[in-house]
Amino acid sequence: MKLVSRDIDKNNSGSVTLIPEENEDMWHTYNLVTIGDSLRSTTIRKVQNESATGSVSVNKVRTTLTIHVEAIEFDIQGCMLRVRGRNIQENQYVKMGAYHTLDLELNRKFTLGKQEWDSIVLERIETACDPTTHADLAAVVMQEGLAHVCLITSNMTLVRAKIETSIPRKRKGMCSQHDKGLTRFYDQILQAILRHVNFDIVKCFLVASPGFVKDQFTEYLFTQAVKMDNKVLLDNKSKFVLVHASSGFKHSLKEVLQDPSVTARLADTKASLEIKALDDFYQMLQNDSNRAFYGVKQVEKAAEHQAVEVLLISDELFRSQDIKQRKRYVKIVDTVRETAGEVRMFSSLHVSGEQLGQLSGIAAILRFPMAEDDDDSEED
Structure with a gap:
């Protein structure tokens, strides 16, 4: 989050102007904006124009609105905030008191005004604008046929990919279908990791499962990394930590993060x-x-x-x-x-x-x- 300006008086009343730069900044924004605040940002508004001949045309124009916040909706997947309220400042396209919804998204500047900025809200702004807070932990919790690839930030557990696939059972003398199914499953997880995990930021990558699934997957991962000559995975091999989990569901992360070996590696993470x-x-x-x-x-x-x-x-x-x-x-x-x-x-x-x-x-x-x-x- 980038702090553009801050104008808060001695009575803790005033406004701040911010620009969200990362997905997690939208979560911080959701926690900053409350009903009763004033919010100013750019938006697209449909405007009807009537010509001299009586024909009506509808055009979209970009304008800046200030609304009195009445409803807030947070789209977790899209990392977008929809804020609805009445217009409280003169505008050539929108009447005073007319309802409008402002969409707050990444890299869109907004100004938030409050009657009272309390210590919790001010602390959150400091946290959001601190460049050292990043998603420094990633994890895959898995069992045969089910896996969740997650990014764990200081405020959110983000499920970046859920992989579900049917794996044929092992049968006497006929293990090839089972092995092919496992390989296909492991490859889907590998592709999800390459797509969603930034190893420049991540300090530790947890691989968690019941039994030996985690060991088999990690062996497959680095065998493929050698074959593909994937330097990102090979250079970050030391960041991978294998740990037991009771299942491949998201809630297993709680027990994973309690493991002493994991705690030691994550001593600095919130x-x-x-x-x-x-x-x-x-x-x-x-x-x-x-x-x-x-x-x-x-x-x-x-x-x-x-x-x-x-x-x-x-x-x-x-x-x-x-x-x-x-x-x-x-x-x-x-x-x-x-x-x-x-x-x-x-x-x-x-x-x-x-x-x-x-x-x-x-x-x-x-x-x-x-x-x-x-x-x-x-x-x-």
Whole structure:
């Protein structure tokens, strides 16, 4: 993300102008834009022109509109944001108050205005504009006949290719059909990796499966790399890590990222830190439940008592249309940071974020035990 300009006053009111440059920037944009904001960007508008003879022609014109945001839709596959609202600035083609939908996409500049820029939103802009944040982890989780090629960024698990193919069973004395099916399957995965994975950015490539599928595929991969003289694969052989997974489905990534050998390789990536924080929470919940709280009322109470050591919170909570509710979550985060607590922001599009969402989207590991309030837990 490129920050073009920032005009925020001492009351935290104002606007920023940004240009999304990568797919993940669209996810950041989705988290920045909320209902009630003002959004300014270029758009295409159909305009009707009537000639002196009475004939009507319709032309498309490019114009710049500023709308008051009323609805937001994020297209994950197309990495595009559709924002609908009423026009709030004079325009020669669009009447004041008329509805229009702005499409925000890669390399299209936009200006976002807010009545109040809170600490969470400002932090997200800093993160999005930090050039060091990249999709530095890739993975293929597989079983015979099914594979998912994924890119794991600091905020998203992106499934770049899903490969499903029917592989004939092994029969006594007739293994050739099975072997041909496997080779065809492995080749499809290989092509998906070459198409979707940028090894200049990726620090580590995980190959995960039950049994020996991962070993057979990796052997096939590098045999083909030698045959094709593919220097990209051969030069990056050291980045490949083989690890066990229970299946070839996407949710297996959670257990893969918990593997100690993987954690060691990914010590600097946000993805593994999130997984570790969630795993630590579950262990604390099992071993000392009075030091593991979840639900907004319980966590809020712990934060007020300066008891939160690690806060786990989903970015989905900050997209709440209820401004009062959003401010409540921001206050919890600020309180934890002020009392030297650690905050882990989970993405709802990440495997670990989906898990946290099942726990109401907010949880905390405490410094010391606190008795749980029965009334609060019932209300949560």
